[in-house]
Amino acid sequence: MHKETAEHAVLAKKFNQDEQRVEWHDETLWWVREKRDKAARSLPEWEDLRETASKIKNNVLSNLSEYLLAFEEKALQNGIQVHWAIDADEHNRIVKDILQKHEVKQIVKSKSMLTEECHLNDYLQKAGVDVIDTDLGERIVQLAGEPPSHIVLPCIHKKKEEIGELFHVHLGTPAGNADPDFLTAAARLHLREKFLTRKIAITGVNFAVAETGEFVVCTNEGNADMGAHLADVHIACMGIEKIIPQRKHLGVFLRLLTRSATGQPITTYSSHFKKPRSGQEIHLVLVDNGRSRQLGREDFRNSLKCIRCGACMNTCPVYRRSGGHSYHTAIAGPIGSILAPNLDMKEYADLPFASTLCGSCTNVCPVKIDIHNQLYKWRQVLVKEGYTPLAKTMSMQGMAFTLANPTLYKMAGKTGKWFMKKTPFLLNNNLNPWYQQREMPEPPKESFHDWYKKNRNLQNGE
Amino acid sequence: MASSRDQILKAVKQNQPPVTELPVISDYAQPFTDVVQKYIDVLHAIGGQVHPVSSYPEISSILKSAFNGKSIFSSSLEIEEIIEKGINYKNAHAFADLELAVITSSLAVAENGAVWITEDMVQERVLPFIAQHLAFIIRADDIVPTMHEAYEQIGDADYGFGTFIAGPSKTADIEQSLVLGAHGPKSLLVFIIMSK
Amino acid sequence: MTVGLFIPCYVDQFYPQVAVATLELLEKQGIKVVYSLKQTCCGQPMANSGYEHLTQGCNNLFIQNFQDLDYIVSPSGSCVLHIKDHLHAAEPQQEKQATKIRSTIYELTEFLTDILQVDNLSARFPHKVGMHQSCHGQRGLHISQMTELVAPPFSKPEKLLKMVEGLELINLSRKDECCGFGGTFCVTEEAISAKMGKDRVKDHLLHGAEYITGADMSCLMHLEGVLRRQKSKVQVKHIAEILNTYA
Numbered sequence: 001m002h003k004e005t006a007e008h009a010v011l012a013k014k015f016n017q018d019e020q021r022v023e024w025h026d027e028t029l030w031w032v033r034e035k036r037d038k039a040a041r042s043l044p045e046w047e048d049l050r051e052t053a054s055k056i057k058n059n060v061l062s063n064l065s066e067y068l069l070a071f072e073e074k075a076l077q078n079g080i081q082v083h084w085a086i087d088a089d090e091h092n093r094i095v096k097d098i099l100q101k102h103e104v105k106q107i108v109k110s111k112s113m114l115t116e117e118c119h120l121n122d123y124l125q126k127a128g129v130d131v132i133d134t135d136l137g138e139r140i141v142q143l144a145g146e147p148p149s150h151i152v153l154p155c156i157h158k159k160k161e162e163i164g165e166l167f168h169v170h171l172g173t174p175a176g177n178a179d180p181d182f183l184t185a186a187a188r189l190h191l192r193e194k195f196l197t198r199k200i201a202i203t204g205v206n207f208a209v210a211e212t213g214e215f216v217v218c219t220n221e222g223n224a225d226m227g228a229h230l231a232d233v234h235i236a237c238m239g240i241e242k243i244i245p246q247r248k249h250l251g252v253f254l255r256l257l258t259r260s261a262t263g264q265p266i267t268t269y270s271s272h273f274k275k276p277r278s279g280q281e282i283h284l285v286l287v288d289n290g291r292s293r294q295l296g297r298e299d300f301r302n303s304l305k306c307i308r309c310g311a312c313m314n315t316c317p318v319y320r321r322s323g324g325h326s327y328h329t330a331i332a333g334p335i336g337s338i339l340a341p342n343l344d345m346k347e348y349a350d351l352p353f354a355s356t357l358c359g360s361c362t363n364v365c366p367v368k369i370d371i372h373n374q375l376y377k378w379r380q381v382l383v384k385e386g387y388t389p390l391a392k393t394m395s396m397q398g399m400a401f402t403l404a405n406p407t408l409y410k411m412a413g414k415t416g417k418w419f420m421k422k423t424p425f426l427l428n429n430n431l432n433p434w435y436q437q438r439e440m441p442e443p444p445k446e447s448f449h450d451w452y453k454k455n456r457n458l459q460n461g462e
Numbered sequence: 463m464a465s466s467r468d469q470i471l472k473a474v475k476q477n478q479p480p481v482t483e484l485p486v487i488s489d490y491a492q493p494f495t496d497v498v499q500k501y502i503d504v505l506h507a508i509g510g511q512v513h514p515v516s517s518y519p520e521i522s523s524i525l526k527s528a529f530n531g532k533s534i535f536s537s538s539l540e541i542e543e544i545i546e547k548g549i550n551y552k553n554a555h556a557f558a559d560l561e562l563a564v565i566t567s568s569l570a571v572a573e574n575g576a577v578w579i580t581e582d583m584v585q586e587r588v589l590p591f592i593a594q595h596l597a598f599i600i601r602a603d604d605i606v607p608t609m610h611e612a613y614e615q616i617g618d619a620d621y622g623f624g625t626f627i628a629g630p631s632k633t634a635d636i637e638q639s640l641v642l643g644a645h646g647p648k649s650l651l652v653f654i655i656m657s658k
Numbered sequence: 659m660t661v662g663l664f665i666p667c668y669v670d671q672f673y674p675q676v677a678v679a680t681l682e683l684l685e686k687q688g689i690k691v692v693y694s695l696k697q698t699c700c701g702q703p704m705a706n707s708g709y710e711h712l713t714q715g716c717n718n719l720f721i722q723n724f725q726d727l728d729y730i731v732s733p734s735g736s737c738v739l740h741i742k743d744h745l746h747a748a749e750p751q752q753e754k755q756a757t758k759i760r761s762t763i764y765e766l767t768e769f770l771t772d773i774l775q776v777d778n779l780s781a782r783f784p785h786k787v788g789m790h791q792s793c794h795g796q797r798g799l800h801i802s803q804m805t806e807l808v809a810p811p812f813s814k815p816e817k818l819l820k821m822v823e824g825l826e827l828i829n830l831s832r833k834d835e836c837c838g839f840g841g842t843f844c845v846t847e848e849a850i851s852a853k854m855g856k857d858r859v860k861d862h863l864l865h866g867a868e869y870i871t872g873a874d875m876s877c878l879m880h881l882e883g884v885l886r887r888q889k890s891k892v893q894v895k896h897i898a899e900i901l902n903t904y905a
Contacts, residue, residue, distance in 0.1 A: 013849040022853060028638055030832070037805065045490045046808040055485040062482045065475040084467035136644055137635035153635065160637045180639035188645060195645070196558055212618070222591045222631040222646025229588035230554055240470065245484060247618070251609040252487060254626075255573075265504060265574035266609075266628050268646065269591075275622035277587055288470045296477030315806065317836045321850050354847060356840025356854075357706065359797035363806035379708035388708060396709040403667065403699040404715025413671045433845040437852035438883025441672045448670045448677035452693055456681075 008354040012322035025157060026320040032153070033314040035263025036364065043255070053252050054368035057305035060243055061295060067210040067243045068286070074213025078275045080282045088118035091287045095120060095202065095235055096127050098283055102233055104129075104200045108191075110217070110224035111135040112204025113151050113308055114237045114287060116330040120202075131202075132194045134223035136187050143170045149324030151331055152261045152310035157323050191223070201227030205238035205284070206307070207253060211246045214274035215284065218257065218267040225271050235283045236273070240291050241304040253307060256366035260309040294342045299377045303338045305367040312361035312371060318354055327351060334361035338374040341382065349387035352378035410449065417443040492607045497572045498654065501605045505575035508629035509642050510650040514602075521599060521653045528651075529562050529595070536564035537585060538599060554588040563593035563647075570598075570605045570652075571612050576628035577652065578612060580621040587623050596630070596647035601655045660690050662724050664732035664741075664763070667699035669875050676875055679898040680733040680766055686902075687774055694723040702740040706841045714748050717756075721747055725755045729773065730763040733898045735795020735873050738765045742799075766898055767873055768801045771814040777821070783900045784824025788867035789816055790858065790881065791834040792874035801873065805834050815873055815897055822900060828865040835861075839880040855884040863892065870894045 016022050040046045060067060072082045085091035091114075099107065107124075109115065109131055121131050121142075133142045137154035141147065143166045148154030155163070164178035173186045203224045208215040215236060217224045228234040244253065258264045276282040295301050313319045313333035324332035329340045329348060337355065340348035352375045361371040382388060402408045419426060420443040428435055446454075464472070494500040502512045515521055518540040525534065526544050533546045535557065541564060551557060569578040577598045581587055590596055606612050616624070631646030642648055661684060665677040684691050700720060701713035720741065724730050732738050741763050747756045770776045791813075795801045802813035819825055838844070838854025845851075859881055862870050870885075870892065872878050878894040885892050 009847045009849075012847060016849040016853055019853075023857075026857070031638070040808050043490075043808070044493060045488070048488060048490075052485050052487060055482070058482045059484045062479050064478050065471050068471065068474065084465070084470055086466045086469060090466060134645065135635075136633045140635065153638075155635055156638075158637075160639070163636055180636040180641050183636055184633060184641040184644060188643065191645060196555060220632050220634075221644035223644070225591045225625070226588070226645050229586070229591065240474065247616070248487065248610070248613045251613045255609050262634075264508070266571075266576055266626065268508075268629050268631055269625055269627055270576075271623070271625040272621070273623055274620075277622070286470070288466075288473070292470060292473035292477055295474060295479075298479070301477075301479065317838065317854055318847070318850050321853050353708075353843070354850075356793065356836050356838060356843050356851075358793035358836035358840075360793075360804075360806055360834075360836070363797060363804055376706065379706070380710050383708035384711070392707070393709075396704050396707060396712060400701075400704050400709065400712035400715060403701065403704075404719055406696040406698055406719070409667070409698040417671065433848040434883070436848055437887060438855065438880065439886035441879050441882065444672060444674055446674065448665050448674035449695055451674050451678060452681075453695065456693070 007328060007350045008326050011326035015323045015326055022321050025323060028156060029314045029320045032262060036260055036311055039259035039263040049252060049256055050366055050368055053256055053366055056244065056249050056252065057367050060245060061301060061304055067245060068240060071208055071210040071213055071243055075284060078213045080284050083283060083285045085285055085287045087289050091118045091285055092120050092123040094285050096124060098235060099129055099200060102200060106130045106198050107200045107202060108132050108134050108194050108198045108227040109202040110219060110227055111138055112237050113331055114204060114239050116147065134191050134227055135221060136184065139187060140166060150310060150313055151308055195226040195230050199231055200233045201231035202235045203228055205236050205242055207250060208238055208243050209247050210243050214272050216250060216270060216272050218270045220268045222269050225269055233281045237285045240286050240288055257307055257309055260311040260366045290343050300338060300374055302369050303374060305369050306335050307367060309366055311364040315360045315364045334371045338371060338378060341378050345382060345385055345387055349382045413447055487610060490608065497605050497607055498602050500572040501570060501575060505652060508575050509632060510575060510629040510652060512652050512654065514654045514656050516656055532561035534562045534564065535560055538564055538566040551585055554586045557586060557589055557592045560593045562595045562597060563589050564597045565590060566599045568604050569612060569615055570600045571609060572605050573608045574628050576626040578624065578626050580624040590627060591646045593647055595649045597651040599653045602657045659728040660692060662727040662730040663691050663693040664697065664730050666734045666737045673875050676733055676896040676898055679902040683898055683902045684731065697723045700737045700740050702737060703841055705744060717745055718748055720745060721752055721755050724759050730759060731766055731769045733766045733896060735765045735792050735799055735801060736876060738763050739794040739798035765795055765799055765801060765873060767815040767818055768799060771817055779821040779901055781901050781903050782823040783903050785868045786826045786828050786866050788828050788830060788862035788870045790837060790870055790872035790877055792872050792877045793836050795873050796834055818901055828867050830861050830865055832861060837877045837880055839876050844880060855880050859884045867892055871897050871900055873897050
């Protein structure tokens, strides 16, 4: 039995019940898109950089096994311990085992979408470990008991009054205070204490360099560094596709990443970890979780080029008006919609349809992933695999049959227009989704076919 | 039963597409000619402060007046006089109450206002993050136009840890309002020793 | 040259005046235009919904109707893009025809500027007009530059509109945001689709548009639905209709 492809639509409809809030969400993210435009336009070589980054990533995918081996070898030489996890479960177990080995039950974690994908926090909480997310946005959604809604701006869906209230309840700040400076200062103090006392820090990985065995973590807040440099054990979690071939390629990616994400020329901190501190352990967990399978999908492997900048989300008119939670998956928006079906086609069959295929995403992507083409192609796959409603399939079959036959088409057109003229109430009601917020088009007195027959020389016609 | 490592590598090797070549990274001539001015403009735009100076004593005097009475640490012997004596910085946690860290660097990037520091330039890796305020000392000649030149200069250096730091710590997570001083230093000062 | 006129199914049924305007516009340029009465649809509605595998019947009919022509012209960017990207024959011996069609099919405004190289029109439309950049024409066919790219701006439709006497093109806050029609998206994701349409309309109204125009009637049909629900005086007009007004 297949699922109704309605989940995103249902959640998005709910999100749209508060029109003012949708407009606020939409305007905020459009502003981020505009900042990206300004930053991109300041580099005359922007399009050439995108092409270069795209080609580097194409090369990575075509040589991934070699790069993974080279990276592991160098990382081990550097004193980094390397672990391999086939799936989310194994990743979570590996992390837990490291914590248990060190008898640590309190940790700090900086932003890692991979750990979101693996639901690490839930897993560790169940194992009795207290995880504090130290990125301010992530800490906010953690206190709210929600997942992040955007991969770069985790609580973009939250208003400052709501954040103020959360801090009042959980951190004891004065009720009604929604001043960002004040709240951030409160979070600084609250989290500083965690950095200074916790022995294990988990971070994500933005890039891992095969040539040198080092990895790079980018933040604006400095929380990844505060965690890692004060901890006895630093666990870094990464998807296997995050490898890049050479250190100098970081120049290309670091010039593109933050400009695409927020319009800044670079994040405040771009930290390169090559060897553990004296007396410290660094563990790197390489995670597959469906990536090798996606690599084998000719039409969809390019989605693995993603550097998680979020530009596609900011530009997507649908994402801006539905919010990340409407995608019910760790990574939302356009890129999420071409990654998720690979993980579970049934669960995420709705996502590739949550798009008008406008193509904006493809053209802001710093590594030139053909996102909107992949959305189209996933639709074909999902239909063939039977994940669309039977009613839709039947109506499409009917449509295809009618449109392939000129006589049937003309009959259908005449009949349709007759009903629209004589029985408008059949369509002009709330059962017709179009009619909820729009008027139906007026049926004209004749089609162009009819006009042409009447008004033009029939030498051209049948 | 093959290890996860072997299974992953096998699956990857099986599924990867035919090899495509690595591109050459072009030389990107920059629209700005005054590299130092560009650096200053960008650093200002990202919330940092810049002091072009001509000597170390100048740096000492500026910092002494701005941070009078507060704890300062620096590995830079040239400004030794302002460093608070008597504190034993034996490990990372010892820096927890440090007001100002001053670090000398030899590489900065004009296009984004960043300064590159490596582990050997700092007592502890946490130093540039844990202090309430941060200052860098660079020379005008140390500034390169873009990240490409920066990585060219870094070459194949075998550091244990290195980082580009561009401006003070910041966040805009609360309704996109920019706040300086998230977890890292609340302010950043860069002293540029100008060439004669 | 002989140009085959390709009229999208919904234009044929609901907006025949757009087809008439397209035909007259081409004829005024001295072109011989033929219109096959057996044409129906390009197949895009099925394909975009994931049912491309059902469209071979449409494809065969399309090849039958549009073979052996110098050019094929249509007042629809999205239909032209669909044909260019997806038209293939069922039989290998017919594939040559499909290839020829894919390489000689043009959206109306790009045909006028690129092939006919029209540099003046005796047209008059003294009104404030907002130009809606339909996504497939813009990002797919490149009939105008998209704001996502760092590249010199250009617009074939706007070039033509500037030839129309008295016409004032308004600026917009978001020059090329999607209108939200998206084919079956307009009903399967009704809330988002309607909101996107309302926002586009708001942008045009804010900047004083009396008419909203564009190269795709599907977008305009959607915006018109919003406008009429709001009982607005603003009307939509396909660019063919504007370019075809006599001076």
